Amino acid sequence: MSSNILNFSLNRCTSVDKVNGTDLLSVCRVRDTFTDAEIRIVVKMPDMEIVEISGHFRHAYLDAVEDLDSRLQKVLGVRVGTGMLKIIKGLLGEEENCDQLVYMVEECCHGIILTLTKKVLLKAPDDEVGKFAFYSNMVKKSIRLYDRCAGFGKGTPLVAELEAENGGGAA
């Protein structure tokens, strides 16, 4: 065996484009040693509701997903938002050959969320003092960020003001 020769390789690309003026088209494509698949969703703004979905899925050892198109249609009307994963999973099915399908729909949705996140982050100043203030204010505005990652962890500099305002915690 040669360590130079790969056993497995995966490429996944998720891209988001604006369509119909304000709506967003998110496409997730995956190509790996076994899989070739693509999922496309259109999300209506500002409701963030999935209004179109389509895709194809080919896999080397899994059976084709039965009635892929009609199965995908089940997620129409679902809103991209917190808690969406359990909804998508519940609607698409939890069989093994649906795992990747569910993941790709989720990745499409994450693409939408990150598109909107990028718009917020573009407002961050470049200088260190301004940047610190920007993110410190962000966690004060959105308490959900508090202790959700290392950057906004309990007792760290970016949450210090928030904790001080709340007497040592963020509750």
Next chain:
Amino acid sequence: MIVEFMRNKMVDVAHLDAETLSVHGVLTDSIYSLELDFKVRISDLVCSEVEGRWLRWTTPQCPRALTFLNEADGFCLAPGIDARIHKTMGRRACRHFANLFIECAYAVRETVKMLRWQAAVVSEPDLTLRDFIERGADDGSATSAEMQNPASSEETLASAVSASNGKASGKFPADVGQSSAGAAVGNQERGFVIDLHLHTAPASPCASSSVDEMIVEAKRIGLDGICLSDHNYLWSAEAVQALREKHNFLVLRVNEIVTEQGDMLVFGFYEDVQGIIRLAELKQRVAAVGGFIVAAHPFRGFLTFGADDVGLTPEKAMAREMFKWVDGVECLNGKVTVTENGLARHVATGLGLPATGGSDAHDVSTVGVCATAFESEIKSEEDLLAALKAGKYRPVNFR
């Protein structure tokens, strides 16, 4: 057409030696760029030496994430590991590293399947990959999966409730709301205050405090009662009664049900609904037994932006189909922003729907942050249902 956002992920898996794989993952998108490297033992899918690098990041504190990545050392990358990755690496380090690590874990599982098939082909040259998978011969993950799921939450929960029954004492409702702190029960100014929305461990995997701890805290801060709203877990009437007696405290049930339109708090409806149900169908079933549906946190937003940032106006929000099917709206939820609660209030008022409040607490520190103040005393689930339908209550910031 100019792309608004793009994320590329690449994972490759190679043999380091006969027993070990080396994994390299790259995530690069319009916001972040990062890499992961680690090793995996082929025999049991256990990973080690997890290391990461940032190439681009956002906050001045993001680099801290790197120090927590090695907490994934020892993880078994069998199916079912994703939730643990989200909860540990995603929470302690960074959700984007967790996203890439999940991708790497998938790649490892696929690689090991292929390696086992290739090994089998040596003695069975005609064995196809599909046949090999279908006969389950690849399944070295069974042992690993067991390692990830020491006990089902139902079993653990049953044990917990059983223990509660054993220690039960006192009688309910004679001492309802006899809290050691806070205002007197039934005080007309503050009302009869119940936290209508909270979660307990292990019934809700995302919660971290036990039902006993939540009740003790609720009593300590002076709440008059709580409603257990564990995700896809329906408490039995007997278990809740045992908790009431054990703690001399009002403990009620609400069924938090997931629909395609989001989470619904359903009162007076005790079917154990698993999976996702269409809201229209749920409404039909709840109405048949005289229940009451409250839309939980209807405008809960995201980490860095909320409903207001995407241009959702109250008028547009009111037109959502969800509001045709619900009887009330949770307008004060302890996990959402002031703006999002404000939008819910605006919509409820505009549509003439009653408003409730609940902490949505997942640990003791936030029990009672928000609650609902009723005009009259509640002694039972029947009382609660009747009060909800009567509309004589208001959401309150309690803690």
